[in-house]
Amino acid sequence: MADSVNVLVICGSLRKGSYNAALTRALPALAPPEIKLVTAPPLDAFPLYNADIQESSGFPPAAENLAAAIRSADAVLFVTPEYNWSMPGVLKNAIDWVSRMKDQPFKEKPVAIQSCSQGPLGGARMQYHWRMSMTFLNAFIFGTPEIFVGNAQTKFDKDTLELKDQPTKDIVKTQLAAFAKFIAKMKA
Numbered sequence: 001m002a003d004s005v006n007v008l009v010i011c012g013s014l015r016k017g018s019y020n021a022a023l024t025r026a027l028p029a030l031a032p033p034e035i036k037l038v039t040a041p042p043l044d045a046f047p048l049y050n051a052d053i054q055e056s057s058g059f060p061p062a063a064e065n066l067a068a069a070i071r072s073a074d075a076v077l078f079v080t081p082e083y084n085w086s087m088p089g090v091l092k093n094a095i096d097w098v099s100r101m102k103d104q105p106f107k108e109k110p111v112a113i114q115s116c117s118q119g120p121l122g123g124a125r126m127q128y129h130w131r132m133s134m135t136f137l138n139a140f141i142f143g144t145p146e147i148f149v150g151n152a153q154t155k156f157d158k159d160t161l162e163l164k165d166q167p168t169k170d171i172v173k174t175q176l177a178a179f180a181k182f183i184a185k186m187k188a
């Protein structure tokens with residue numbers, strides 16, 4: 001078996017009934033054995049980004065915790081909805097905070113993304129905004145296959161939120177196997 005790698009999973013939805021959070025719960029069964037998934041600290045503990053806070057009292061604990069989790073991971077996987085064709089504010093806010101750190105933690109970090117939305121395109125437009133931010137932060141961005149879980153309300157069990165859709169499971173499995181290889185190459 002290939003060397004194991006820790007992949008930090010950041011979910012961009014805070015909602016209890018979130019399809020994206022439901023997708024994160026399906027990942028352990030779909031990941032190759034060498035990937036160990038680690039859940040990121042919650043994003044709702046972040047204050048709104050304000051340089052005055054940073055200057056007067058330093059980075060808030062939520063930002064320090066997330067940065068530490070990113071630094072200690074081999075790679076990061078984002079699983080997030082699209083809001084108004086872009087990243088949800090809570091996710092962008094968290095990225096903005098850690099991006100202001102010395103040795104910002106996304107530098108040369110392998111990153112990949114998956115998105116679920118209740119619209120037909122599955123968050124595709126948001127993913128290109130995310131790619132722009134990750135490019136600026138010099139992350140190593142995984143390419144394809146892309147995961148766009150459109151019409152998510154038809155792909156998860158209505159009561160348990162278990163992922164039911166076999167084609168979605170298959171493509172997620174393919175992406176995670178390819179991401180594991182990508183991480184290994186980036187680390188070599």
Ligand SMILES: Cc1cc2nc3c(=O)[nH]c(=O)nc-3n(C[C@H](O)[C@H](O)[C@H](O)COP(=O)(O)O)c2cc1C
Binds near residue numbers: 014019080119120
């Ligand atoms: C503020 C807001 C903006 C949204 N904008 C989009 C959008 O641009 N594209 C889209 O497909 N769905 C959009 N939606 C619908 C989301 O796809 C849907 O709420 C989804 O379930 C959110 O993800 P979650 O289930 O993980 O919370 C939006 C929802 C909210 C609350």
